[in-house]
Amino acid sequence: MPTVLVVDDEESIRTLVAYNFERAGYDVETVEDGRQAYEVIKQHHARMALIVLDLMLPGMDGMEICRRLRQDKIDVPIILLTARDEEVDLVLGLEMGADDYVKKPFSPRELVARARAVLRRFDADGEDEEDEESPKxxxxxxxxxxxxxxxxxxxxxxxxxxxxxxxxxxxxxxxxxxxxxxxxxxxxxxxxxxxxxxxxxxxxxxxxxxxxxxxxxxxxxxxxxxxxxxxxxxxxxxxx
Incomplete structure (x- = not known):
């Protein structure tokens, strides 16, 4: 079963997101500290299907986690959670390698739907790479x-x-x-x-x-x- 890692320093957000992903059939792990999250992802990214990542975190913020993961060539899909509406934050988050973003307050149903869309696209890309007939x-x-x-x-x-x-x-x-x-x-x-x-x-x-x-x-x-x-x-x- 695919594992979703939820990284947020607010317990209520972690609980809400985890509950909805578990209902949708995913295994869920949660982390509240950015630096701890980075270390967990580095060690266990092979079993992770998706990372739901808050931008504002203690220890290490979400943008820095994105930057380091992409620098480390770790390509697990990332959806950012942000309470900030400034376009510069969205631009920086996407530039660091995030795949999508959802603004707080958000609908849990929308978050799960976007996660499924990201995962479908990610899986389709993997299939395309194995297609010997497709142009290289x-x-x-x-x-x-x-x-x-x-x-x-x-x-x-x-x-x-x-x-x-x-x-x-x-x-x-x-x-x-x-x-x-x-x-x-x-x-x-x-x-x-x-x-x-x-x-x-x-x-x-x-x-x-x-x-x-x-x-x-x-x-x-x-x-x-x-x-x-x-x-x-x-x-x-x-x-x-």
């Missing part, structure tokens, strides 16, 4: 996405990229020249078709532009289609 490298202009190595290169230079940014860029490149709505991207990349807002898509697009555009304010790869969403274009005109 996607190319457009100076952008090269190596699916087997999970690497992004721009003009031959290796670029740091988070797992979720990689998924989004892969979906864009597999659907070149197609206009993709934010709702469609939420459905296909994050695994749910509706959300309280679509900023999570815009944040990730902004990050990708910073990494693959010479001028992120005047993008040539990921273009905005006003009122709809985005379109990925190959400026070289190749159909690689």
């Amino acid at each position: 490298v996607l190319k457009a202009g100076f952008v090269t996405l190596d699916l087997s190595k999970h690497e992004l290169l721009f003009d031959g230079e290796l670029i740091d990229i988070t797992p979720k940014e990689f998924e989004l860029l892969q979906y864009f490149m597999e659907n070149k020249e197609h206009v993709l709505s934010r709702d469609q991207l939420l459905d296909r990349v994050w695994g749910y078709s509706s959300a309280t807002d679509t900023r999570i898509v815009d944040v990730h697009v902004s990050h990708l532009r910073d990494k693959i555009e010479d001028d992120p304010k005047n993008p040539v790869y990921i273009r905005t289609v006003r009122g709809i969403g985005y379109k990925f274009t190959d400026p070289s005109g190749r159909n690689a």
